Amino acid sequence: MARIQKIKGFNDLFPEQSAKYALMEQRAREVFGRYGFGELRVPVLERTELFARSIGEDTDVVGKEMFSFPDRRGRSMTLRPEATAGVVRAFVDSGLHQPGRVSRYYTFGPMFRYERPQMGRQRQFHQINAETFGAAEPQADAETLLMLAAFLGSLGLDDLSFELNTLGCAECRPAYREALTGFFGSLDVNALCEDCRRRVKTNPLRVLDCKVPGCRDLVKDAPAVSSHVCAGCRRHFEAVLEMISAAGLKHSLNSRLVRGLDYYQRTTFEVCSGEIGAQSAVAGGGRYDGLVAALGGPDVPGIGFACGMDRLAMLLDPVLDPEPDFYLAVLDNRAEAQAALLAQRLRERGLGGELGYGAASLKSRLRQANKNRARTCLIIGLEEFEAGTVLVKDMTGHGQESVGRETLLDKLDRFFPSPSGPGR
């Protein structure tokens, strides 16, 4: 039979990989919980319109990267390309918002974008998101950043670079846009790359982020955001910087940092690694004060980030499973039923280990026990079968002892001294 191939960009995560994801989720719960966040699980599928309206019609994500298809009634559905839109929709849907109240949620799960896969980018990828609604204060920005740093630190990742920028707000951004357009208009049209010539019209801020060397040189002389934002935005940004500096978060300013989703305003940030290839951003986010209202909710501010789990996984050391407490070796077929029962009793008492099926040579069983990294090998051969005992062999040293099965179960602490298993 012909094999069915996996879908391009959709990967299987076997234990070696999935253990890293479990670790990230565990750390996220611990750290985010300390900052007052609760878990929100939202659907993977939403109506296409949600993303079109929130992310922006003319962004690359909406324009060419969404997995969209009609459902059975012809309505356009989309596998979420990012999480914030769905979280905002859920927040609005719930009607839980009370004026003056701050709501904090985190969520994780798969996202989908129809792009060419490469290192650090798959069509199904996984993010951890955290969003705060109802807080306009710079403290919320600072806490978001510090929480992200704390989470990354809890994974042992401390050589990541934090870059920040402010994009201005609804009041001052139009003026800056105009200044930029004017600046680019004064340049020789051919000086910019093809993409940027288009961007000047559609989204001039993006030109600042262009990687083409020629464009980079020109951008150096472009008007900086910081000199064009309004007094309120300036004060807000300075307060954020002051707070994270006071907390000891190392960071740098990057006036070219422009995010690809239209809803960002004021504070934006990105966390990058130098070790995972060209797709180096492991987290990114910022403030999106108009988004909740734009999706039909109350006019409350929002701020949050998305963290790429797959990219973080590339930075994590292998996560080792705990060593099994035992490996149970049966050397005679007649002992199989008794052995299975013993394994069951041990597991009921909180120990973990593998039962070797069928009879095999002692040598091969011990090799297997060794490969499993089992701390003890329990052996039931002909002798033990007839005597109702079990040979308990310590795999970390060379000691071994033959004991009655009931004795073993009664004195687990003696035969399995290490305190790894719960519930003992």
Next chain:
RNA sequence: GUGGGUGUAGCUCAGUUGGUAGAGCACCUGGUUGUGGCCCAGGUGGUCGUGGGUUCAAGUCCCAUCACUCACCCCA
């Protein structure tokens, strides 16, 4: 969507000017009557991605196709 690279054993890869396929690791067995790791010996395992073409002869050359991969664009 655009450009480059790669498809040979379960994995990582050799394979000469075209001449009938190899290593390391892994796996299994043995070296011990019932004692693992290290070592030693032996063994299992390959439609050479797929289809077509050139040739006496193709892993090797040509064409097509599929897959994977890196990068651009963009993003986590």
